Amino acid sequence: MRDPALRMDRFVTWVFIGFAVITVMSAIGQYTNMEQYLSEFYQQFATLQPGFSVTRYPDADLARVIGLSIMTIDAGLLGFTIWWSVTRMNANKRAVWVPVVGWLLSTITSTILVAYAMSQDPTFIAELTSWMQGVAESGLPTVAPTN
Numbered sequence: 001m002r003d004p005a006l007r008m009d010r011f012v013t014w015v016f017i018g019f020a021v022i023t024v025m026s027a028i029g030q031y032t033n034m035e036q037y038l039s040e041f042y043q044q045f046a047t048l049q050p051g052f053s054v055t056r057y058p059d060a061d062l063a064r065v066i067g068l069s070i071m072t073i074d075a076g077l078l079g080f081t082i083w084w085s086v087t088r089m090n091a092n093k094r095a096v097w098v099p100v101v102g103w104l105l106s107t108i109t110s111t112i113l114v115a116y117a118m119s120q121d122p123t124f125i126a127e128l129t130s131w132m133q134g135v136a137e138s139g140l141p142t143v144a145p146t147n
Helices: 004-026 028-032 034-048 060-090 097-119 122-138
Strands: none
Touching: 004 028, 004 060, 004 097, 028 034, 028 060, 034 060, 034 097, 060 097, 097 122
16 A cells, blocks of 8 residues: 555544544433433523523433434444444545444434433423424514625
8 A cells, every 4th residue: 555645544544433432422421311311401501591491302212212212222332433434545546434424323313312202291292382483473684684
């Protein structure tokens, strides 16, 4: 492998894979206690938005399933990303895009699953709908004016 571009591609690919491993490993605590993570999100949202009163995620069983699902998907995507990256690098092909695609897939699936968990909380949905109606009725601009 004498091509400097392939050497740089390989280096950046391994850096991205290293970040992915650190990210997946550090998120284990968060996903094993997904109920607390969602409750903290609710509390932060309530702190930032006056009139929003939901501060606790109610369904511990669903939160546990969602957390374990995200961990499983992340671990599977990480394994597949490493395997595919190494396969491409061994074939002297560019591989830097493989961890980027793996990160995008992981982020999309995690976001969808967290959004699903929140959508299953009728109190949160009712509060969010009421809050959005209040914002719409207040006449406050939702987009900054362009001058």
